[in-house]
Amino acid sequence: xxxxxxxxxxxxxxxxxxxxxxxxxxxxxxxxxxxxxxxxxxxxxxxxxxxxxxxxxxxxxxxxxxxxxxxxxxxxxxxxxxxxxxxxxxxxxxxxxxxxxxxxxxxxxxxxxxxxxxxxxxxxxxxxxxxxxxxxxxxxxxxxxxxxxxxxxxxxxxxxxxxxxxxxxxxxxxxxxxxxxxxxx
Amino acid sequence: xxxxxxxxxxxxxxxxxxxxxxxxxxxxxxxxxxxxxxxxxxxxxxxxxxxxxxxxxxxxxxxxxxxxxxxxxxxxxxxxxxxxxxxxxxxxxxxxxxxxxxxxxxxxxxxxxxxxxxxxxxxxxxxxxxxxxxxxxxxxxxxxxxxxxxxxxxxxxxxxxxxxxxxxxxxxxxxxxxxxxxxxxxxxxxxxxxxxxxxxxxxxxxx
Numbered sequence: 001x002x003x004x005x006x007x008x009x010x011x012x013x014x015x016x017x018x019x020x021x022x023x024x025x026x027x028x029x030x031x032x033x034x035x036x037x038x039x040x041x042x043x044x045x046x047x048x049x050x051x052x053x054x055x056x057x058x059x060x061x062x063x064x065x066x067x068x069x070x071x072x073x074x075x076x077x078x079x080x081x082x083x084x085x086x087x088x089x090x091x092x093x094x095x096x097x098x099x100x101x102x103x104x105x106x107x108x109x110x111x112x113x114x115x116x117x118x119x120x121x122x123x124x125x126x127x128x129x130x131x132x133x134x135x136x137x138x139x140x141x142x143x144x145x146x147x148x149x150x151x152x153x154x155x156x157x158x159x160x161x162x163x164x165x166x167x168x169x170x171x172x173x174x175x176x177x178x179x180x181x182x183x184x185x
Numbered sequence: 186x187x188x189x190x191x192x193x194x195x196x197x198x199x200x201x202x203x204x205x206x207x208x209x210x211x212x213x214x215x216x217x218x219x220x221x222x223x224x225x226x227x228x229x230x231x232x233x234x235x236x237x238x239x240x241x242x243x244x245x246x247x248x249x250x251x252x253x254x255x256x257x258x259x260x261x262x263x264x265x266x267x268x269x270x271x272x273x274x275x276x277x278x279x280x281x282x283x284x285x286x287x288x289x290x291x292x293x294x295x296x297x298x299x300x301x302x303x304x305x306x307x308x309x310x311x312x313x314x315x316x317x318x319x320x321x322x323x324x325x326x327x328x329x330x331x332x333x334x335x336x337x338x339x340x341x342x343x344x345x346x347x348x349x350x351x352x353x354x355x356x357x358x359x360x361x362x363x364x365x366x367x368x369x370x371x372x373x374x375x376x377x378x379x380x381x382x383x384x385x386x387x388x389x390x391x392x
Contacts, residue, residue, distance in 0.1 A: 029239030040337040129250035
């Protein structure tokens with residue numbers, strides 16, 4: 001079985017590579033954010049004053065002149081909080097999100113956007129594509145956060161961590177809105 | 186047998202997708218100007234600017250996130266790296282100097298995660314996450330695994346090196362505009378393929 005697969009894979013990959021198919025750059029490029037903010041730079045300069053808490057890896061679609069929420073993204077429908085691969089949240093410590101305990105580890109993040117609030121979902125199924133195979137049985141958190149209007153339009157979808165009031169905030173912004181997800185250590 | 190047939194079809198299907206313009210599998214000769222422009226039209230972002238050298242990730246098996254619900258197993262390897270552009274410059278021996286440490290990408294240190302034990306050039310590597318960097322020479326590269334992760338790709342702490350592998354360079358006539366790292370399956374595991382400018386290298390990984 002393994003041998004057959006390996007040979008099949010080899011033949012196919014050799015065929016693929018001989019045609020010089022290398023992946024193009026994604027239209028919605030990937031990015032990652034840490035808490036503490038800028039942790040990799042702080043670490044190599046020995047300037048990190050807090051331990052590593054969280055990292056998010058996500059893709060950054062662009063507004064491109066479109067109305068994002070309610071049009072490009074329909075209200076009430078599950079969204080991968082980005083583009084391409086499902087957005088990944090890695091926790092380096094046990095935390096609390098939306099009243100639920102979340103153990104350290106890797107998770108996928110999803111969202112159901114609505115006009116006044118978003119449902120944020122933390123799910124155990126990782127390394128997956130989009131929300132196409134979203135399985136709510138694997139949810140570990142499902143909580144609501146308020147939508148705030150942002151005075152400045154955010155062209156590229158953005159996720160960053162900030163220090164909050166007794167917590168860490170994951171700020172999620174795109175187009176004219178932003179939401180804040182508090183994470184308690 | 187049914188499973189083998191299904192997987193064979195899956196591989197064929199994915200391979201066919203790659204040929205017919207699946208949006209992640211196009212072209213090695215990237216039109217430099219068009220690509221560069223599409224990145225530069227970014228408006229300032231109040232939170233976090235979009236990187237000039239965007240991040241990307243590759244899995245082994247290739248396209249794992251698309252097929253995981255069919256293959257039903259963990260991925261074997263994942264690499265997360267940033268993709269600087271050639272932009273008309275000679276890359277190796279010029280903007281990336283020979284015989285000096287290079288982060289195999291840009292920005293954060295390139296990260297590789299093995300989800301199961303692997304063997305590289307007779308050395309056993311434990312599952313886990315590593316930084317991976319390189320010392321490019323004219324005819325070969327040394328690819329180095331390091332146990333310090335979540336780092337920026339400079340000031341690498343070489344005391345934490347855990348494996349050093351010399352691999353030959355293959356030159357091609359097809360130029361890779363963007364630095365690329367992908368996995369190709371082999372009979373014994375996979376090659377981690379690096380391509381940029383006219384240089385291609387392959388690090389064989391057995392598992």
